Amino acid sequence: MRKYTKYLVALIVIVALWFTISPPRFWVNLIHNVQPTAEVGAALVQKHDCRNCHRIEDTGALVGPDLDKILTHKSTDEIERWLRNPRAMNPNTPMPNYHFSDTEIAALLAYLKTLNP
Numbered sequence: 199m200r201k202y203t204k205y206l207v208a209l210i211v212i213v214a215l216w217f218t219i220s221p222p223r224f225w226v227n228l229i230h231n232v233q234p235t236a237e238v239g240a241a242l243v244q245k246h247d248c249r250n251c252h253r254i255e256d257t258g259a260l261v262g263p264d265l266d267k268i269l270t271h272k273s274t275d276e277i278e279r280w281l282r283n284p285r286a287m288n289p290n291t292p293m294p295n296y297h298f299s300d301t302e303i304a305a306l307l308a309y310l311k312t313l314n315p
């Protein structure tokens with residue numbers, strides 16, 4: 199048994215790194231299962247400092263596009279793809295991948311919809 203210990207430790211380290219750097223979707227959905235409401239979406243925007251780059255409800259920087267009324271000219275499908283993986287939309291984007299779960303994305307969309315009456 200002892201002679202396999204180092205392989206076991208290496209495996210655990212690799213899996214831990216994988217789940218930290220690029221967590222698989224089933225895993226983020228499991229650990230970030232939230233209520234998909236506008237309130238939760240607003241809290242996520244707060245928590246992740248989206249306003250460092252986006253103007254939302256009239257406050258925030260304009261590094262990225264103004265997210266007030268974004269849904270008047272972008273489809274929910276396109277916004278969802280941005281939230282899922284910004285670099286898949288634009289390889290040079292400064293926007294980080296937050297590894298949002300499906301319910302977190304639904305919450306963010308619900309919130310963005312309230313800005314687009």
Ligand code: HEC
Binds near residue numbers: 243261262290292
């Ligand atoms: C470091 C800056 C930065 C941060 C932080 C950031 N974004 Fe972005 N985001 C951008 C930029 C820049 C774009 C514009 C597209 C590009 O890079 O080509 C963008 C694009 C988007 C788009 C697509 C808009 C469009 O018109 O297609 C959405 C939606 C979005 N961001 C939402 C968010 C949310 C929600 C957060 C917080 C969880 C966030 N962003 C955090 C920089 C940022």
